[in-house]
Amino acid sequence: MTAPGVPAAPAPGERTASRPGPVAVEVTGLCVDLSGNRIVDRVDLTVHTGEWVTVIGPNGAGKSTLLRAVGGLLPATGGIALFGTPATALRRRDRARIVATVVQMPAVPPGMTVLDYTLLGRTPYIPPLGRESAVDLAAVRDVLGQLDLGRFADRQLATLSGGERQRVFLARALAQGATLLLLDEPTSALDIGHQQEVLELVDQLRRDHGLTVLATMHDLSLAGEYADRMVLLADGRVVAAGPPQDVLTEDLLATHYRARVRVIPGDHGPLVVPVRPTSPVQVADQGDAVDIPSRPGHDKT
Numbered sequence: 001m002t003a004p005g006v007p008a009a010p011a012p013g014e015r016t017a018s019r020p021g022p023v024a025v026e027v028t029g030l031c032v033d034l035s036g037n038r039i040v041d042r043v044d045l046t047v048h049t050g051e052w053v054t055v056i057g058p059n060g061a062g063k064s065t066l067l068r069a070v071g072g073l074l075p076a077t078g079g080i081a082l083f084g085t086p087a088t089a090l091r092r093r094d095r096a097r098i099v100a101t102v103v104q105m106p107a108v109p110p111g112m113t114v115l116d117y118t119l120l121g122r123t124p125y126i127p128p129l130g131r132e133s134a135v136d137l138a139a140v141r142d143v144l145g146q147l148d149l150g151r152f153a154d155r156q157l158a159t160l161s162g163g164e165r166q167r168v169f170l171a172r173a174l175a176q177g178a179t180l181l182l183l184d185e186p187t188s189a190l191d192i193g194h195q196q197e198v199l200e201l202v203d204q205l206r207r208d209h210g211l212t213v214l215a216t217m218h219d220l221s222l223a224g225e226y227a228d229r230m231v232l233l234a235d236g237r238v239v240a241a242g243p244p245q246d247v248l249t250e251d252l253l254a255t256h257y258r259a260r261v262r263v264i265p266g267d268h269g270p271l272v273v274p275v276r277p278t279s280p281v282q283v284a285d286q287g288d289a290v291d292i293p294s295r296p297g298h299d300k301t
């Protein structure tokens, strides 16, 4: 799965931050304007080969837009280089062999089975007007098996549950055999067991095949457990970046999410625990602040 010229990933448990590999993604001064609004604002971001970087930030911060721009799905200004080559210089087919993007809500072609949808990931390897080969089919069946989806191969994608479908979207990306995986909220619809399974699988691919991962995630504890580094985005700008313990701090999360949390040390990264306020919360209501009193019998003060 490793592309030519891309060195092997670090050994299991080894954190890349201390000994970074060659640069996989170099984003410089990236701006994205949508409908006349600046959504991503002069973002600089470097991801090294074999590294896992997760972008976090409150709703509307610009995480998905940033990821889509890096994946070539949105026009942007500034620089994006993938494995040392400016993204604009890559032909579409070559880019598809390097980068696989899982967006939040991919379009699902009507009537398509899980097998056929996942086979779309093999498109960069199938000659124009050609058919998939036995190798393509084997790659797809392998990925479906790894994601516990083998029994769904002949089912119509539209009939799957939200979580099953989300795993199929990931399967298509993994079947692509790309070196760089861009994952926008890859576990948002998954139960806690499948969240762990999927993230462990991606991490294993990172370790064994040198996969580079750039993800967005809202579950901050999970994000901190898997990322080598994190980037906190707010209003389209990078407001903090570094190892999880530097980004997942109570102060930063209070400032940028307006969240009240406790951050406690975990085995693989900080764990972020929401803490219910003990006094009435102030909620902005069309410019006016209103007090929400505690429910009778639930007054913690």
Ligand SMILES: Nc1ncnc2c1ncn2[C@@H]1O[C@H](COP(=O)(O)OP(=O)(O)OP(=O)(O)O)[C@@H](O)[C@H]1O
Pocket: 034, 035, 037, 039, 057, 058, 059, 060, 061, 062, 063, 064, 065, 066
């Ligand atoms: N096509 C568009 N035209 C105008 N504004 C857009 C467009 N697409 C996205 N936006 C706006 O850009 C901002 C950033 O959106 P984006 O989806 O990147 O945020 P996000 O950080 O991924 O949010 P979330 O956590 O809610 O998924 C939002 O305010 C959104 O409404």
